[in-house]
Amino acid sequence: MQKYTVTAALIYANGPIHIGHLAGCYIPADIYVRYLRSTGADVAFISGTDEHGVPITVKAKKEGKTPQQVVDFYYEQIKKSFYDFGISFDIYSRTSNQAHHQLSQNIFTTLYDKGYFDEETSEQYYDEVAQQFLADRYIAGECPVCGNPNAYGDQCERCGSTLSPTELKNPHSTLSGSKPVMKPTKNWYLPLDRMQPDIEKYVNSHKEWKTNVFGQCQSWLKEGLKPRAMTRDLDWGIKVPLPDTDGKVLYVWFDAPIGYITFTKEWADQNGKNWEDYWKNKDTKLVHFIGKDNIVFHCIIFPAMLMAEGSYILADNVPANEFMNLEGDKISTSRNWAVWLHEYLEEFPEKQDELRYVLSANAPETKDSEFTWKDYQTRVNSELVGVFGNFVNRALVLTHKNFNGVVPAKGELREVDTKVLEELMAFPKAIGEAISNYKFREALNLIMDLARLGNKYLAETEPWKEKDPERVGSIMNIALQISASLAIVSEPFLPFTAAKIFEMLNLDPQQWDSAGRVDLLAAGHKLNPAQLLFTKIEDSVVEKQVQKLLDTKKMNELENKKKEDENKSVPELKATIQYDDFAKLDIRVGTILEAEKVAKSDKLLKFLIDDGIQKRTILSGIAKYFTPEEMIGKQVTFLANLAPRKMMGVESNGMILMAEDRDGSLALLQPHKAVWNGGPVS
């Protein structure tokens, strides 16, 4: 029997989960697994929460809890959400388990003993108050480019410059606010550069991977892989299993994917299976379901780790999805721009399959897709209610009406009957193939086509007009067989609905093999009463949801404003300077000739300015407040002798002066009457 190990991304245990997670990773994985099980395959469906790493410690600190309390809370919440939505994991575990710590350390030790790691000491910023080394993101300071006092160690959010922490002036730790000091630290690196030939060979042997996945890998390989630190200076995580490594833990991306293995082992132990069958047998297919942000870890780094270890199988496929947007904006946890699963279930009780359907039908398989409540309503009302639910309901209600709920016998078949039965028999294979190839949207379309076929059949044969009871019996028999097959093939997508259909048909759940059979229900078989599979979503319901999101948006804006206002008390006066200091500044007036946005930057505008002598290019991070069009022809004041600086690949010669308002918006400094270009300011 073919064995499969199917993993779904380990989600980070620092927040609840939303529809994006479901659409991008967990629903596709669940569909795939349910299908495999239905065909009789031996599947281990593995997932869990990732509970290590810096963000967890930050969140804990912010909420005044221990990291353990934070992950305990979210582990339970996330697990429940998945369970409620019918994601059929064989095990949903967590990386804080002792067994996981042990296995991760074992694998680390194996690699260490094999001499795989490079040991390297480097100088890093250290927060003496918080007593830990600081990731780039947790260092703030003054931006050397634009002077923003709150630039981060990796990037300035005002001017968009990419920075390294050492470039910041007056750096401080965002954890404690203290001034960090440089301190040497030793870490262990996985030499991906040296392993590149093997990794390339592996990736290139999988040309069948989705274009976005394969392309992303090629992008990394082309750039050349760099050694990557597999340890971090932190106290929350898995201890490095080497002497004298207090305060060091394994890099979360080292231990997280190992979680797939640990959890498999945990599950196997509990169920009398041999975990090695699922990780060390060359005939087992390993499939990772993830979102596009994880491609490099699952296609390059994790396989590299396993290659180095030597005894494990590598992923057969990594069907990564793109992202799903919500009502025109990116889903964002911190901005609360999301549809949270636990909230959805409170407001739409028993409507798991409706969401599963919409998210599958519109899944971001090849590119980013968009979830809107309007679309949700349309799909539920016209597709699930109108086509799918309606057909099953018609078949059952007509049978109850005409035959007291007993399956009638099939009489002599006409051409229209044999034709529809032939079509029915072809569906399961086509749907199964689509699922095997990770084309879930196509599979779902086929399922709807099958329901349409049923509706069409009833419209063509018009059993309600038919006088001959035997003829009516034949039609109803066929309509019921179609319903039964519909239950089987829709089960991976709509498990709750499939169960309801089986219940109404008074039939035990069937394996995939049986789908398409025309004798699933024998003549004389007694049916249960009909019940509606889906109900319509009213306008008011989706309007309420949209309103809820609009409210969130308003709240976000208000909070941002509040935050800005808090930061915007009138700044203190700077130290006194002499006239000579001022005289060094060459401030002039010029006219903007051309203005355009800088590609790929949301803050920078590029100007061509007539300074009376020449035309000079100046970049300015003001795109948020000014459009290029409105700037053309305006006179502005600029600093003319500022050293040139390259931003986003364009050299800027000078700096346009702006007055900043309380809310952060900017105002031009213009002479009160037009002056000649190049006119000095003093």
Added chain:
RNA sequence: CGCGGGAUGGAGCAGUUGGUAGCUCGUUGGGCUCAUAACCCAAAGGUCACAGGUUCGAGUCCUGUUCCCGCUACCA
């Protein structure tokens, strides 16, 4: 800047190895009335982002350009 992905009728998407451009929703007209005013049939609607090129023939291959997403923030 560079690299990867995307751009197809009003909306959301398919288009596998180049050979008459499809699906769902929406719109319009018709049919039916068993069914949750659901269902069935038909029609209108696309110079396949733009400009070149290869080819007997290109949505599909090549080159250039534009815009969106990602590689870079919590995050599938």
